[in-house]
Amino acid sequence: MTTQTHTPHPPHSQHDVIVVGGGMVGASIALALGQIGWQVALVEDQPIPTLPDAQAPFDIRVSALSPKSIAFLQQLGVWPTIRHTRSAPYRRMRVWDAAGGGDVTFQASDTGLPELGFIVENSLIQAALWQAITNTDTITCFRHSHPTHWHIEGNKAQLCVNGEHRLSAQLLIGADGAKSWVRTAVGITDTHSEYDTAAQVLSVRTDYPQQDITWQRFTPHGPQAFLPLAGNHASVVWYDQIEAVKQRHSLTDEALLDELKAQFPTELGRITGIETRGYFPIRRMHATRYTAERAVILGDAAHTIHPLAGQGVNLGFYDVMALAECLKNTDDLGAPKALNRYERMRRADNLITQTGMDAFHFGFRTQNPWLIGARNLGLTTVASLSPLRKIVSRLASGQR
Numbered sequence: 001m002t003t004q005t006h007t008p009h010p011p012h013s014q015h016d017v018i019v020v021g022g023g024m025v026g027a028s029i030a031l032a033l034g035q036i037g038w039q040v041a042l043v044e045d046q047p048i049p050t051l052p053d054a055q056a057p058f059d060i061r062v063s064a065l066s067p068k069s070i071a072f073l074q075q076l077g078v079w080p081t082i083r084h085t086r087s088a089p090y091r092r093m094r095v096w097d098a099a100g101g102g103d104v105t106f107q108a109s110d111t112g113l114p115e116l117g118f119i120v121e122n123s124l125i126q127a128a129l130w131q132a133i134t135n136t137d138t139i140t141c142f143r144h145s146h147p148t149h150w151h152i153e154g155n156k157a158q159l160c161v162n163g164e165h166r167l168s169a170q171l172l173i174g175a176d177g178a179k180s181w182v183r184t185a186v187g188i189t190d191t192h193s194e195y196d197t198a199a200q201v202l203s204v205r206t207d208y209p210q211q212d213i214t215w216q217r218f219t220p221h222g223p224q225a226f227l228p229l230a231g232n233h234a235s236v237v238w239y240d241q242i243e244a245v246k247q248r249h250s251l252t253d254e255a256l257l258d259e260l261k262a263q264f265p266t267e268l269g270r271i272t273g274i275e276t277r278g279y280f281p282i283r284r285m286h287a288t289r290y291t292a293e294r295a296v297i298l299g300d301a302a303h304t305i306h307p308l309a310g311q312g313v314n315l316g317f318y319d320v321m322a323l324a325e326c327l328k329n330t331d332d333l334g335a336p337k338a339l340n341r342y343e344r345m346r347r348a349d350n351l352i353t354q355t356g357m358d359a360f361h362f363g364f365r366t367q368n369p370w371l372i373g374a375r376n377l378g379l380t381t382v383a384s385l386s387p388l389r390k391i392v393s394r395l396a397s398g399q400r
């Protein structure tokens, strides 16, 4: 176990709040609460990425950050580091249906904002947050550490990490991702379903330099997305049935490149090479509650959604904003009143977004000619009606 000062931890330490999970969501709630002045213990078991230099290969996992998430990262003081390391703003978002004529382009100018969002590597967001955390003396980091046991004693949550250190605090926060240890340990159940779909993700080189547009084409097998990255790079996300994704993943780079060229529309610009690749199964999950006694969960620990519209981590950041707001002026961080208010603020929004993603996923896979006609009419209507297009553009940029 290491800390930023590399001094050993005492066997028992007192904090105001313990955060388990130092991914994008956990690191941001730790930083937000640490900046308010709470004493935070942050527990993370995986190595933390460092800021990439210009030549470093691109992280295969990227996020489309909404203006609202960017404003939050700005407030935390980490956005300038992210922006100046490498990121790709997008001002237009084109969506079209491979099975019909429906085609719409959303514009930043419809939202009154300079951009619809930025595409940023996940590891860069996490690295920038951890850099700020290391400079925040209210946060104690327990790296290469994982919880082994938890219980409540009086009005304190007690967490044992690595079977050796006992941390005690008013509140335990679970930001430990979709397979959350905290969610299970505090007795929160969930509802979930599989999509029988996986996302094949590739970071590729392109013959056009960075553009300010994202493309998403819906096919009956799932969407194909093309997202700009800095320089002559882009991120390809190709949703398909799991077996088809696995089969393509087993191809050589040359053969996979041929598949990409054959399958991806020419509007995207020529793909000249593959840098990194992988695939992720897609699962929908929603916790039945976000809170338990002296505990709360957020981000992917509380909900996972179909990533086709790139909303997952944005929802996680909105959870963080709401929780930090609810805890700002409370004397007891574990008080049910504050935690229940957080759940009321976030549950409906998360559920609506999750359901909306399902509607896209299933709506575009149908072979029913009436439904194909209806959805193309829908896209054409959105494209031709400026007020409707403006509303959808605003929703896509995180404005509610």
Ligand SMILES: Cc1cc2nc3c(=O)[nH]c(=O)nc-3n(C[C@H](O)[C@H](O)[C@H](O)COP(=O)(O)OP(=O)(O)OC[C@H]3O[C@@H](n4cnc5c(N)ncnc54)[C@H](O)[C@@H]3O)c2cc1C
Pocket (backbone or CB within 6 Å): 020, 021, 022, 023, 024, 025, 026, 043, 044, 045, 046, 062, 063, 064, 065, 122, 145, 146, 147, 175, 176, 177, 178, 180, 181, 199, 201, 237, 280, 298, 299, 300, 301, 307, 309, 310, 311, 312, 313, 314, 315, 316
């Ligand atoms: C293919 C794909 C594309 C996506 N694209 C987008 C997009 O464009 N935009 C978007 O907003 N979202 C996107 N998402 C979703 C987004 O990646 C997730 O919502 C986001 O990563 C969730 O962040 P998190 O911090 O809650 O969880 P995680 O990223 O899972 O982080 C959890 C952290 O907790 C740590 N941890 C776990 N268990 C323990 C433990 N027991 N002890 C200590 N530490 C622990 C992990 O090491 C990790 O650091 C995409 C997802 C996929 C699969």
